[in-house]
Structure formats: C-alpha cells, structure tokens
Amino acid sequence: MFTLSKNSCLSTTLLVSLFVLAISLFFTTSPTFPHRLSLLARQFLPIRSISTSPTMTTYAKELRVAELAVQRATLLTKYVFHEKAKGTLSKDDASPVTIGDFGAQALIIQAIRKNFPQDEIVGEEEAATLRENKELSSKIWTLVKEARLSDATAEEELGGPIPSEEDMLSAIDAGNSAGGAKGRVWALDPIDGTKGFLRGGQYAVCLALMVDEDVKVGVLGCPNLPVDDSASLDAHSGENQTDAEGKGVLFGAVQGQGATSRPLGIGALGKSQPIHMKEVSSIADATFCESVEAAHSSHSDQSQIAQKLGITKPSVRMDSQAKYGSIARGAGDLYLRLPVRKDYQEKIWDHAAGDLIVREAGGEVTDAQGKRLDFGKGRTLRNNKGVVAAPRGVHAQVLEAVKSVLGSK
Numbered sequence: 275m276f277t278l279s280k281n282s283c284l285s286t287t288l289l290v291s292l293f294v295l296a297i298s299l300f301f302t303t304s305p306t307f308p309h310r311l312s313l314l315a316r317q318f319l320p321i322r323s324i325s326t327s328p329t330m331t332t333y334a335k336e337l338r339v340a341e342l343a344v345q346r347a348t349l350l351t352k353y354v355f356h357e358k359a360k361g362t363l364s365k366d367d368a369s370p371v372t373i374g375d376f377g378a379q380a381l382i383i384q385a386i387r388k389n390f391p392q393d394e395i396v397g398e399e400e401a402a403t404l405r406e407n408k409e410l411s412s413k414i415w416t417l418v419k420e421a422r423l424s425d426a427t428a429e430e431e432l433g434g435p436i437p438s439e440e441d442m443l444s445a446i447d448a449g450n451s452a453g454g455a456k457g458r459v460w461a462l463d464p465i466d467g468t469k470g471f472l473r474g475g476q477y478a479v480c481l482a483l484m485v486d487e488d489v490k491v492g493v494l495g496c497p498n499l500p501v502d503d504s505a506s507l508d509a510h511s512g513e514n515q516t517d518a519e520g521k522g523v524l525f526g527a528v529q530g531q532g533a534t535s536r537p538l539g540i541g542a543l544g545k546s547q548p549i550h551m552k553e554v555s556s557i558a559d560a561t562f563c564e565s566v567e568a569a570h571s572s573h574s575d576q577s578q579i580a581q582k583l584g585i586t587k588p589s590v591r592m593d594s595q596a597k598y599g600s601i602a603r604g605a606g607d608l609y610l611r612l613p614v615r616k617d618y619q620e621k622i623w624d625h626a627a628g629d630l631i632v633r634e635a636g637g638e639v640t641d642a643q644g645k646r647l648d649f650g651k652g653r654t655l656r657n658n659k660g661v662v663a664a665p666r667g668v669h670a671q672v673l674e675a676v677k678s679v680l681g682s683k
C-alpha cells in the first residue's frame with residue numbers, strides 16, 4: 275500500500291512537473307513570447323500597470339526632440355547665410371564646410387546628449403580644425419550661444435543652450451561614433467548640400483535615429499523649400515531660393531506611422547499634415563529629380579534611364595536630401611542617384627532620414643541592384659551603390675530600366 279501510494283504520488287508529481295515544463299517551454303521558445311506574456315498578464319493585472327510608456331513604443335519623444343533640434347539648427351544656418359563671412363573652409367576631400375555646418379552640428383548633438391545621453395551619434399563634422407583655428411571657433415561660438423527657439427518651453431525641452439565654447443567643441447566631436455548594426459545610433463548631417471546652401475539653393479538639416487540598424491525616426495529641415503506640399507517641383511530648384519514668403523518646411527517620419535510635413539517656424543512646432551507620394555499611372559509622365567553636381571550622380575546614366583522609361587520632361591536638379599522630401603510630398607515622382615566614381619561610398623547621414631520619409635509616404639528606396647539601403651555597416655553605405663527612390667507601384671519598373679542601362683555599359 276505504502277509503496278503503491280508512494281508510486282502514485284511520484285507519478286502525479288512527475289506529470290505535474292512535465293506539464294509545467296511543457297507550458298514554460300511553449301511560452302519561452304515561442305517567437306511571440308513577450309506578446310503572449312503581455313496577453314496573459316492583461317488578464318490578471320490592471321491595464322495601466324502593464325502598458326509600456328508610449329515614448330518607448332512610438333518614438334514620440336525622439337521625434338519631438340529631433341524636430342525641435344533640427345528647427346533650432348536651421349535658424350542658425352539661415353542667420354549664417356546672410357552673414358558676409360561664412361567661414362567657408364575646404365575639407366580634405368575638397369568639399370566645403372562653413373560656420374553653419376559646425377554650429378548646427380553642435381546644437382543638435384547638445385540636444386541629443388541632454389535627452390538621450392546613452393545614444394551613439396554619427397555626425398559628418400569634427401572639431402579638430404576649430405581647435406587649431408581659434409578665431410573661427412570663437413566666431414561660431416558667438417552665434418551658437420545666442421541660438422534659441424522663440425518658444426521657451428520648446429527650448430527647455432532641448433535642454434537649453436550650450437554652456438561654453440569648450441562644450442561646443444566637445445559636442446561637435448561627439449558625432450564621431452563608428453555606427454554599426456547594434457543599439458541606438460543617430461545619423462546627423464548638419465547641412466546637407468553645403469554647396470546648395472552657399473549658392474542660395476536647396477539644402478537640408480538631416481537627422482535620423484537607427485535602432486539595431488533599422489531607421490525608426492527621420493527628420494529633414496528644408497529652409498528653402500516651399501511650405502506648400504503642392505507647389506511644383508520646378509519652383510524648388512535653382513538659386514535664390516532663400517527667404518521668400520512661404521518657404522521653410524520640416525519633414526518627419528516614424529517607422530510604421532507615416533510621414534508628415536509642417537511649416538519650419540521659429541519656436542513651437544507648427545501643425546503637421548500627412549504627406550504621400552503621388553500615384554504614377556503612366557511612368558512616361560513622371561518627373562524625376564537628381565543632384566545639381568554631376569560629380570555626385572551620373573546625369574548621363576540618369577538621362578538614359580529616363581529615356582528608356584519614355585520620360586520626356588527634363589529632370590529637376592536640386593542639392594541635398596530636399597529631393598527625398600520633394601518626392602515624398604508628391605511634388606516630384608522619382609529620385610535617381612547613379613554612381614559616378616566607383617570607389618565612392620555614400621554616407622549614412624546623406625540618406626537615413628530621406629529613406630524613411632519616402633518609404634513612410636508610400637515609396638520604395640533601394641540601391642541600383644534593388645537592395646534596401648543598409649545602415650548597419652558603419653558610417654558609410656558600403657553594401658550599396660546608387661539610390662533609386664520611387665512610388666511603390668512603379669519602383670520595379672524603374673529598377674528594371676536602371677539595371678538595363680547600367681548593364682549595357
């Protein structure tokens with residue numbers, strides 16, 4: 275009896291243990307384990323106690339800080355544009371950098387460090403030259419220390435002004451992250467299209483957040499684009515675009531939440547509205563945009579691709595990621611950037627924000643082979659060559675023309 279009852283007790287314990295093991299294995303190995311756990315928890319806990327903070331899941335705070343920081347930086351760049359001496363230097367690769375580039379990078383990095391101190395930042399500029407050129411450094415500091423949003427609450431959200439010139443230099447240098455595929459990495463181009471900025475054409479202040487190499491938040495401040503989303507693309511190109519009435523737009527996007535535009539403004543953020551790429555019913559009627567600089571993308575390849583697609587309208591040329599913003603709001607349709615120099619690696623800060631904004635507005639962005647842009651390979655897009663951005667419905671057709679033109683070379 276005793277032995278029997280001990281056996282039955284043992285087998286009951288064994289059965290219960292096996293059952294518990296099976297249940298825990300099912301939950302812990304299932305790919306939807308956290309989801310199941312939260313569903314389970316929801317049955318036992320009051321909803322409030324298990325809901326995650328909205329900022330954790332929606333990137334609302336990241337978007338807001340990015341938009342305000344970009345807005346504040348554009349104010350500085352606009353001020354610099356009207357200064358006679360813009361402190362223009364030529365970098366090692368012969369590209370220009372100005373007081374505006376350095377100042378905007380310092381202001382944006384300061385805001386990121388105040389709000390998200392653990393995050394990595396990949397910024398285009400560095401302060402080494404300024405540490406040697408004290409005169410230029412102090413010129414930049416004179417402007418940076420005065421740069422404020424007109425709305426005190428918004429300014430406070432950014433964490434306030436930079437305390438000293440040394441802090442300004444250290445902020446600029448904090449953009450020296452090597453980037454990579456893990457964790458939270460911001461990509462910052464304080465002035466994209468510095469040549470456009472200097473000639474009074476298009477330029478953009480660009481900021482994006484990648485989490486584990488995926489772009490989650492993208493913001494583009496374009497001081498010289500019309501606020502009106504329906505303004506024709508031709509009106510966006512050329513010189514002397516500055517300060518005319520109705521100029522200055524801020525594009526923003528969060529992964530899975532769509533893309534928006536709003537007036538750039540000078541203080542509290544203006545009202546935003548959703549933007550969408552235009553539906554292209556006949557590709558021959560599409561408008562395409564490309565770089566002003568023939569050295570940055572192949573005008574001749576792009577013109578052959580357009581011909582192949584039956585496009586007869588001339589291309590619209592403009593500097594910077596303003597091209598991504600312009601097609602995302604439906605002012606243009608395609609953005610083609612075919613490589614000129616085989617050895618040039620595109621930089622992540624030249625594409626991350628625009629890539630997300632276009633995709634969230636209903637577009638597709640790939641390289642010339644049809645691969646998605648890979649932002650997890652460090653400071654450059656070394657896995658990609660060229661950029662093809664188009665509305666989702668016609669991207670495959672455009673890509674086919676790209677491959678055919680490049681393949682025949």
Ligand SMILES: Nc1ncnc2c1ncn2[C@@H]1O[C@H](COP(=O)(O)O)[C@@H](O)[C@H]1OP(=O)(O)O
Nearest residue numbers: 369467565566567569570592593594615618624
């Ligand atoms: N050889 C090149 N090919 C492609 N892009 C380049 C090349 N040289 C510089 N760029 C970058 O192209 C961007 C401007 O693009 P766009 O011509 O479309 O306006 C700039 O960020 C510029 O970098 P940098 O900031 O170093 O000048």
Ligand SMILES: [Mg+2]
Nearest residue numbers: 463466467624
């Ligand atoms: Mg750039």
Ligand SMILES: [Mg+2]
Nearest residue numbers: 398463465466
């Ligand atoms: Mg730049």
Ligand SMILES: [Mg+2]
Nearest residue numbers: 369370398468
């Ligand atoms: Mg540059």
